[in-house]
Amino acid sequence: MDNKGLFITFEGPDGSGKTTQIRKLADELERRKLPYLLTREPGGTEISDKIRAIILNPENLRLEDTTEILLYAASRSQHVKEKIMPALHERKIVLCDRFVDASIAYQGYGLVQSIDTIKTINRFATGGLSPDRTYMIDVSPEAGRRRMRARSGPEAGITRAAGDLDRIERRALAYHAxxxxxxxxxxxxxxxxxxxxxxxxxPEIVFDTIMHDFERALKHWHGKTD
Structure with a gap:
């Protein structure tokens, strides 16, 4: 898909610290006065956020695995068309907290569903859009669970008390493995x-690693767009 922007995604298991790191990178771009968009999945638009609330609500115990796959793809389709692609066409650096890799890992491997089917659905949903660079931050399920339980705050339209987990986060450690x-x-x-x-x-070591690599990605991008 032809665009002149730079598309960067952050991935990793729950509790990996990717959201902290993507915000740190956004702060750095802000400091340098580089044009950027910081966004997330599922969500990122009004419609996508409504779908996010359905996916993550712990009360939706009857949500089928196939429905979950399709809901993520539907949210992503709206996000790409309404927000990501316009920003890329404006030559912005798009920082996205999760993208198609997350669906493959969480619904494909986690739920033991067809990887090929998930890839096909998401190619249709995104029009074939793929990140230029992905920072995949790894953490063990046990460490991730400890970090998640230490968090608190509003998420997906649901007020979360300290230690509360969303529908995906509540799944067994075997799923997260x-x-x-x-x-x-x-x-x-x-x-x-x-x-x-x-x-x-x-966290500072993780960010230093990201910035060292990002500087090279940025230089390469400038070389293509000059």
């Missing part, structure tokens, strides 16, 4: 695009 293996598989298949980072290091 499969998700992590899915991310590893994606990394092995896409080493040119994905940088794998140890998320159990101190």
């Amino acid at each position: 499969r998700v992590r293996e899915g991310f590893f598989a994606l990394y092995r298949e896409n080493k040119q695009r994905i940088l794998l980072i140890n998320g159990e290091n101190r």
Whole structure:
């Protein structure tokens, strides 16, 4: 898909610290006065956020796995067309907290659903859009669970008390272990695009690793757009 922007995604298991890191990168772009868009999935638009609330609501216990796959793709389709592609056409740096890799890891590997089907659905949903660079921050399911339980605040339109988890986060550690293996598989298949980072290091070390790589990506992007 032809655009002149730079599309950067952050991925990793729940509790990996990716949201903290993507916000730190956004702050750096703000400091440099570079044009950027910071967004997230599921969500990112009014319609996508409504779908997010359905997906993550712990009360939706009867939500089928196939429905979950389609809801994520529907949210993503709206997000790409309404927000991501316009920003890329404006030559912005788009920072997105999760994208198609997350669906492959969480619904494909985590729920043991067809990887090929999920890839096909998401190619249709995104028009074939793929990130230029992905920062995949790894953390063990046990460490991720400890971090998640320490969090609090509003999420997906639902007020979360300290220690509360959303519908996906509440799944068994075995599920989250499969998700992590899915991310590893994606990394092995896409080493040119994905940088794998140890998320159990101190946050400042993780960010230094990201910035060192991002500087090269930025230089390459400037070389293509000049």
